[in-house]
Amino acid sequence: MRRIPKRVAVIGTGSMGSQAMWRLAARGAEVIGYDRYAPGHDRGAAGGETRIFRAVHLGDPGYIPLLRLADRMWDGLQRETGFPLRRRGGCLVMGETESASMRLLLSASTTHRLDHDVLDREELARRYPQHRLPDGHTAVLDRMGSIIRPEASIQAAATRAEQLGARLHRYTPVREIAPAAGGGVHIVTDHGTDHVDTAVVTVGPWVNTLLPDLPRTVDIRRLISSWHIPTRHDWFAGGAPAFVRSTPHDCYGLPSPDGISVKLGLSYARYLPVPDPERLDRTVRPEELATFRELIAELMPDLNPDPIRLSVYMEGYTASGNPLVGHLPGEDDIVVMAGFSGSGFKLSPAMGEIAADLALDGTTDHPVGFLAPAGAGAA
Numbered sequence: 001m002r003r004i005p006k007r008v009a010v011i012g013t014g015s016m017g018s019q020a021m022w023r024l025a026a027r028g029a030e031v032i033g034y035d036r037y038a039p040g041h042d043r044g045a046a047g048g049e050t051r052i053f054r055a056v057h058l059g060d061p062g063y064i065p066l067l068r069l070a071d072r073m074w075d076g077l078q079r080e081t082g083f084p085l086r087r088r089g090g091c092l093v094m095g096e097t098e099s100a101s102m103r104l105l106l107s108a109s110t111t112h113r114l115d116h117d118v119l120d121r122e123e124l125a126r127r128y129p130q131h132r133l134p135d136g137h138t139a140v141l142d143r144m145g146s147i148i149r150p151e152a153s154i155q156a157a158a159t160r161a162e163q164l165g166a167r168l169h170r171y172t173p174v175r176e177i178a179p180a181a182g183g184g185v186h187i188v189t190d191h192g193t194d195h196v197d198t199a200v201v202t203v204g205p206w207v208n209t210l211l212p213d214l215p216r217t218v219d220i221r222r223l224i225s226s227w228h229i230p231t232r233h234d235w236f237a238g239g240a241p242a243f244v245r246s247t248p249h250d251c252y253g254l255p256s257p258d259g260i261s262v263k264l265g266l267s268y269a270r271y272l273p274v275p276d277p278e279r280l281d282r283t284v285r286p287e288e289l290a291t292f293r294e295l296i297a298e299l300m301p302d303l304n305p306d307p308i309r310l311s312v313y314m315e316g317y318t319a320s321g322n323p324l325v326g327h328l329p330g331e332d333d334i335v336v337m338a339g340f341s342g343s344g345f346k347l348s349p350a351m352g353e354i355a356a357d358l359a360l361d362g363t364t365d366h367p368v369g370f371l372a373p374a375g376a377g378a379a
Contacts, residue, residue: 017203019348019352024356025166032196060370071144218316249295323339
């Protein structure tokens with residue numbers, strides 16, 4: 001007897017939602033996607049042409065198996081779509097040697113046998129003279145590091161899902177997600193109400209609007225990306241890998257795909273809250289560039305401090321820095337993924353696979369218990 005495919009709605013088809021659609025459709029589900037804009041838009045967190053993939057992680061070592069899964073699945077998405085979505089070139093992670101985050105990173109990198117090199121100040125200056133390393137700091141080169149094309153990746157995953165039979169309602173905001181009597185979920189839009197077996201909610205900065213009763217708060221922040229041209233013609237020599245700096249500097253950077261400029265970004269603590277994601281202030285004022293100038297002067301003096309381009313995006317953060325991944329407490333038919341705290345894009349194909357597990361099977365064998373929406377260890 002032929003099994004009827006499970007009907008699954010994916011609300012929000014950006015970083016996580018596009019990947020969830022792909023994996024659900026690949027596994028035979030009847031997939032219906034909804035997006036208030038369209039895949040690849042620049043109003044969430046996935047814009048700016050480039051994002052970093054790295055296996056060497058500054059936070060909880062529990063992410064390492066998820067990053068290994070994501071690494072395999074990025075390769076799979078590229079093979080399946082034929083698009084060049086990732087370019088390997090390593091990633092530098094730099095910070096105070098004795099800080100808790102760097103000690104954890106160094107320990108986990110050795111314990112889990114990650115492919116990495118530890119560089120002291122002299123070695124960094126020899127291999128990557130673009131960067132300055134203050135006294136008492138260490139650099140780690142993550143050889144698995146790479147640069148991802150976010151907008152292209154989202155569009156590739158969503159397009160592949162549609163090729164596999166998914167339907168996507170573009171420019172269709174979902175107004176309400178309501179559990180249905182007897183099971184399943186009602187999806188309410190301006191065009192009517194649809195009924196599905198399960199809903200996967202991946203709406204990024206709109207999560208508090210759509211799911212106001214989340215057990216943990218997601219703090220939405222306005223972030224700035226700033227592009228700078230090097231003042232030295234050989235700045236990109238040696239591959240110019242992407243880089244991340246932890247405390248006390250808390251910034252990151254990536255060479256632009258055209259090899260002309262370097263994109264810089266800061267951390268959560270330096271960004272303003274967003275009371276309403278529909279009213280994001282996309283204007284960057286001159287005083288907001290002061291921190292970029294200070295970091296360039298101290299750490300990357302061969303970049304021109306005057307940017308050639310500025311863009312504004314939004315990201316969701318939790319107090320722990322860990323995202324909310326799992327069933328909404330008390331609702332077996334609603335899966336939520338939110339609050340990736342600036343570190344989620346590299347994990348997105350793994351999260352798509354996990355979303356498919358949770359939506360179709362009700363559980364997953366991948367180790368995400370510490371990310372449960374109701375708190376660590378929650379079911």
